[in-house]
Every structure is written in structure tokens, then in C-alpha cells.
Amino acid sequence: MDTLNLAKDTASLLPDGPWTAVPDDTWNPGASRLTHADGRSIRIDRARRDGYVHASVLYPHPCHFPLHGGHQPTTEMRADRGARALASALTRKLLPVYNEIHPQVVAANSAHVEAARKRDAFADHLASLVPGASVGDGHHGGGAVHVHHYGPNLSRADVDVSSQETHTINLRWISSAAAEAVMRAYAATLPDHTAAAPDPASSDTGTGAFPVEAIGPLAHEALGSDWTAEHGAAESVFTGPDQRVFRLLDDEGTLALWFDDAMGHSVPEGPLGGGAVIYPPGVWFECRSPSEPAGALAVSVAEALRSLTAT
Incomplete structure (x- = not known):
């Protein structure tokens, strides 16, 4: 044909x-x-x-x-x-x-070529900032370009430069002075870098992302009459059948259960002050999804409390 x-x-x-x-x-x-x-x-x-x-x-x-x-x-x-x-x-x-x-x-395709050109130019610029640094292929694919440098005393710097203009930096075995300088430079790029960092020990409340005032009473209802509880806007305090005390609160965007160790073990200082411990190891509750309904979170809290008192 x-x-x-x-x-x-x-x-x-x-x-x-x-x-x-x-x-x-x-x-x-x-x-x-x-x-x-x-x-x-x-x-x-x-x-x-x-x-x-x-x-x-x-x-x-x-x-x-x-x-x-x-x-x-x-x-x-x-x-x-x-x-x-x-x-x-x-x-x-x-x-x-x-x-x-x-x-x-x-x-x-034209945008991709231009992004790659800018990526390569930025990688060359980063390499020029450190004598002896070189540019090569990216470690993680995805069109990244790799900048690396080997310094004295085993120190090294690796940067995966992306055409998406978000990059990954890995610094190893650097001095304390270098680490501080890096963190100061990073902080200076943040929109709120002038704001003072919060003191975790100064408050028991977090960002307020979770409606603790709604979750606490629902969890208490699910637990039954052998539990007592006191509820506030910032936290709910539960007392179990074994008289152990648990606190439910929003800890900087994480819904968390904290409790006092009533078993005679030493209690370290924690982010919420003395008595804040995880016991038994690995058995406690945390959640970072405020979009989950309060009722579902309350059921999870109640199940976690029962598991803690059963051990």
C-alpha cells in the first residue's frame, strides 16, 4: 500500500x-x-x-x-x-x-525547558558559593540536580536542586557554629521569623485545632460510669477506675493524652511539666487530623483510655 x-x-x-x-x-x-x-x-x-x-x-x-x-x-x-x-x-x-x-x-515543554535552565543556573550558583563544590545528577531523580561538597573533618554538604524551586539540603558532621549559622539563615527566610518561639512549658494549650471541649464529654460518655471527668475549653481530665489521671488536650496541633505515672516510677520533666510521661511504652493516643468528626475522635480517645488502664 x-x-x-x-x-x-x-x-x-x-x-x-x-x-x-x-x-x-x-x-x-x-x-x-x-x-x-x-x-x-x-x-x-x-x-x-x-x-x-x-x-x-x-x-x-x-x-x-x-x-x-x-x-x-x-x-x-x-x-x-x-x-x-x-x-x-x-x-x-x-x-x-x-x-x-x-x-x-x-x-x-517550553516551560519545562525553562525550569530546567533556571534549576541548572541555580545549582551552578550554589556550587560557586562554596569553593570546591561540584554539580552532578540528582540523587532522587525527578529532574533534580545534585550539588555536593566534601569539607574538612568529614563534613559534607549535599543539595538536591529541583526545577520546582523547592530543594533538599543535607549537612553532615558540621560544627556547632555552622549549624547555628544555617538555622539563623533558615529562620530569616520564614514569614514570621521575627516572632518569638513559644515556650512549650509555659502553657498546657496548643493551637486549638481540635475541639477538646466537644471531644472530652463524648469520650466520657463512651467510657461509662466507672470513669469520672472534668471538662474545660482547653482540656478534659479523666480519672480511671484505678484512680490514674489522664489529660486530653490539643498539644500544638496534636490531640494527645497525657497522664501521671501512678506506678511508683520516676517521672521526668515533659513538655507539659512534671508528671507528663508515656506509660506503658507505645500505648498512648495521638491524632493529627482535625478534620475527623469529634464523635469519631471521642471513640478513639475512649478506646485508648481503656487500653491504658487495662495494662
């Missing part, structure tokens, strides 16, 4: 010309391609069915636009129907989608 002559006859019948027909043996011998000056390209190939041709759109490779099946229309027809029928099928079935998506692919 002579697809090239069919493609040549079809080229002059397509809208928004000129289109040019060229041989394309990339996939199958005897295939052809209709190309446009703006980069659009349509492959004309023999179909699986004898006497039929298959037409499909082509996008630049690699492609950095999220294509799906609807972006890659195809059509088939009997070759003996000729160029006018093929031009009509391409105009109706392929070009409407192709003309919309192809410019987006080109734009996405």
Missing part, C-alpha cells in the same frame, strides 16, 4: 496549510507523515485490516503535558476511498482535539 502518495494528495486538502507529506519508517515500513510548520504531525500507516489505513496524531517527545486517551484521537478508513475521504476524516475526528492540545503540549 502506497501511503505516501495518499498522504501527498491529502496534504493539499487539509485546512490551515500548508501541510507536507514525508515518509515515516519509525514504526512500520511504508508509513507516512503529514507535517505542519508549527510542529503538528499526523502519521498515516497501514491498519491491521487489509486495505485500510490508520491515522493518528503525534506529539513532541518527551512530552511534559499530562496526556490521556482523549487527547490522542485516531481514525481508520479504506485506503481506496481516497484523499478527500481521508482529509474529511482528519478534519472532523483528529484536528479539533489536536489543534487544542498541541499548543498546550508545546507550552508545557
Whole structure:
């Protein structure tokens, strides 16, 4: 089957010309391609069915636009129907989608190239800040570029520079002075870097992300009459059947249970003051999802309290 002559006859019948027909043996011998000056390209190939041709759109490779099946229309027809029928099928079935998506692919690819150029330039800049640093391929893929430096006394710095303009820095075996300088520089980039850091020991309340005043009473109801409780806006205090005391509070965005050790063990100072311990090891409750309904959180709290008093 002579697809090239069919493609040549079809080229002059397509809208928004000129289109040019060229041989394309990339996939199958005897295939052809209709190309446009703006980069659009349509492959004309023999179909699986004898006497039929298959037409499909082509996008630049690699492609950095999220294509799906609807972006890659195809059509088939009997070759003996000729160029006018093929031009009509391409105009109706392929070009409407192709003309919309192809410019987006080109734009996405251009943006990717520009982002990579900026990434590489920034990596070179970072390397220039430290004598002896070098640039290589990223450790974690994803288009990252790696900047590394080996310093004295086994110290080293590694930076994965991303085209997304968020980067990963790993510093090892650096001096105390260097660590302080790094943290000060990092703090200076934060929007609220002038605000004083909160003192965890100065308050029992956190960010208020969890409605403790609603969760506490619901948890008490689920526990039953052998538990007593006192509820406030900031915390709920539960006393179990064994007289152990537990405190439910929002600890800086984490819904947490804290309790006094009534078993005679030494009690270390904790973020909430003396008596704040985890006992038994690994059996306590914490949650960092304020979006969960208060009722569901209350059930989890009650189950955790029962497990703590059962051990």
C-alpha cells in the first residue's frame, strides 16, 4: 500500500496549510507523515485490516503535558476511498482535539525547558558559593540536580536542586557554629521569623485545632460510669477506675493524652511539666487530623483510655 502518495494528495486538502507529506519508517515500513510548520504531525500507516489505513496524531517527545486517551484521537478508513475521504476524516475526528492540545503540549515543554535552565543556573550558583563544590545528577531523580561538597573533618554538604524551586539540603558532621549559622539563615527566610518561639512549658494549650471541649464529654460518655471527668475549653481530665489521671488536650496541633505515672516510677520533666510521661511504652493516643468528626475522635480517645488502664 502506497501511503505516501495518499498522504501527498491529502496534504493539499487539509485546512490551515500548508501541510507536507514525508515518509515515516519509525514504526512500520511504508508509513507516512503529514507535517505542519508549527510542529503538528499526523502519521498515516497501514491498519491491521487489509486495505485500510490508520491515522493518528503525534506529539513532541518527551512530552511534559499530562496526556490521556482523549487527547490522542485516531481514525481508520479504506485506503481506496481516497484523499478527500481521508482529509474529511482528519478534519472532523483528529484536528479539533489536536489543534487544542498541541499548543498546550508545546507550552508545557517550553516551560519545562525553562525550569530546567533556571534549576541548572541555580545549582551552578550554589556550587560557586562554596569553593570546591561540584554539580552532578540528582540523587532522587525527578529532574533534580545534585550539588555536593566534601569539607574538612568529614563534613559534607549535599543539595538536591529541583526545577520546582523547592530543594533538599543535607549537612553532615558540621560544627556547632555552622549549624547555628544555617538555622539563623533558615529562620530569616520564614514569614514570621521575627516572632518569638513559644515556650512549650509555659502553657498546657496548643493551637486549638481540635475541639477538646466537644471531644472530652463524648469520650466520657463512651467510657461509662466507672470513669469520672472534668471538662474545660482547653482540656478534659479523666480519672480511671484505678484512680490514674489522664489529660486530653490539643498539644500544638496534636490531640494527645497525657497522664501521671501512678506506678511508683520516676517521672521526668515533659513538655507539659512534671508528671507528663508515656506509660506503658507505645500505648498512648495521638491524632493529627482535625478534620475527623469529634464523635469519631471521642471513640478513639475512649478506646485508648481503656487500653491504658487495662495494662
